[in-house]
Amino acid sequence: MTLPSRDTLVTYPAGSIEETAAVLHTQPHGDRLAVLVDRTPVHPVDAGWPDQGPDRAAFVVGGEALEVLDCVVGASDGAELFVGSDIPVRKGTEGWAFVAVHLLAADAAVAEGDTALIAVESDHRQALSVGHTACHLASLALNRALAGAWRKEVRTDALGSPDFDGTAIETSTITEGGSVDEYRVGKSVRKAGFDPESLDDLAALGDEVDRILAGWTTSGAHIRIDRDGDGLTDRRWWVAELPDGEARIPCGGTHVRSVAELGAVTVTLTRRELEGAVGVTMVSRAGA
Known part of the structure; x- marks a missing residue:
């Protein structure tokens, strides 16, 4: 054959x-x-x-x-x-x-x-779906929390906030019930207008991200996957009907159908100094 x-x-x-x-x-x-x-x-x-x-x-x-x-x-x-x-x-x-x-x-x-x-295996699928949905929500919340850190107009995310995640992301790893996202704030991100001093107090930034997430995860918002077709390469989008509007993000992963399946979502932000840049790791976790 x-x-x-x-x-x-x-x-x-x-x-x-x-x-x-x-x-x-x-x-x-x-x-x-x-x-x-x-x-x-x-x-x-x-x-x-x-x-x-x-x-x-x-x-x-x-x-x-x-x-x-x-x-x-x-x-x-x-x-x-x-x-x-x-x-x-x-x-x-x-x-x-x-x-x-x-x-x-x-x-x-x-x-x-x-x-x-x-x-x-259904339990493993569910854990990864929870993690992937939490990852999208955390990235949107981080963008919103950093909205005042930009001195220039830049591209926006699915909710209209300046897209720090899309600009600075290096890697993203979906875990069971969460995710690990690595960001690099170097010359190109600063040139785009981002103020790295906004990352000086990560504890306060993390608290603001958690506050935004709490407003979304208690809403019971519906989530769906829109797709052009059923083929492997047909385009697909994650769509969440959040209280602040409908968020629509290109994504080929798996997801839960409601934020009610997540429980609370919280993040931990840590900083590392890189040559000519600042590195930030965001670990998100659902069910906390």
């Missing part, structure tokens, strides 16, 4: 944790077996912005449960499969199929033409 000619259909944006899928292609990948299917509920890691890790999941084939050891975004030109950072083209490139590559044990008993029941 040839490599798929279209993107994997993904059902995790709608909250699915179980699908019956046709196995389209298998091939060795290092010491594992790469398995491609027509549809999947498993969230894969995107090498371009690997903030959310893979779901924990299993393939059930012929009554045997096979552990999914990893799941990553791959791409094929019809002749060869490229996985993760080895993909040589941008997502959505014409003539390429972008696929969820499920990595199983090398001796996993699954073959092209099989039908597999793919089941995602």
Whole structure:
């Protein structure tokens, strides 16, 4: 059987944790077996912005449960499969199929033409969804708390605040129930008009972020995922109907359906001195 000619259909944006899928292609990948299917509920890691890790999941084939050891975004030109950072083209490139590559044990008993029941571990999915939603809310709250720190007009975030997060973010990591975001305030951020002295009292800044978050998380605001389609590379947006307005952020991850599922969300801010810059780490945590 040839490599798929279209993107994997993904059902995790709608909250699915179980699908019956046709196995389209298998091939060795290092010491594992790469398995491609027509549809999947498993969230894969995107090498371009690997903030959310893979779901924990299993393939059930012929009554045997096979552990999914990893799941990553791959791409094929019809002749060869490229996985993760080895993909040589941008997502959505014409003539390429972008696929969820499920990595199983090398001796996993699954073959092209099989039908597999793919089941995602629900507790782990929920914890990552809580963490990803908390991450978005914390970034919006941080932007709002720092709104007075800008001396120039800059791009704004989904709620109209100056976008410190989008300007200074270096890495973001979604954890179970929270996130870790790393910011770097160097020459380019200062040139954009940001006053680094606003980061001198991180305790007070953190208190203000928590105050803003408390107003949102007690609102019971509804959250949804809007999407252009069900293909892996179809654009998707996280949409939260917050008391201050509707926030709409491009995002390919998984999320809860209401801020009521989060409990309280709080942040911890720490500072580190870098060469020619200030580094700030924001750890957000839901359920606190």
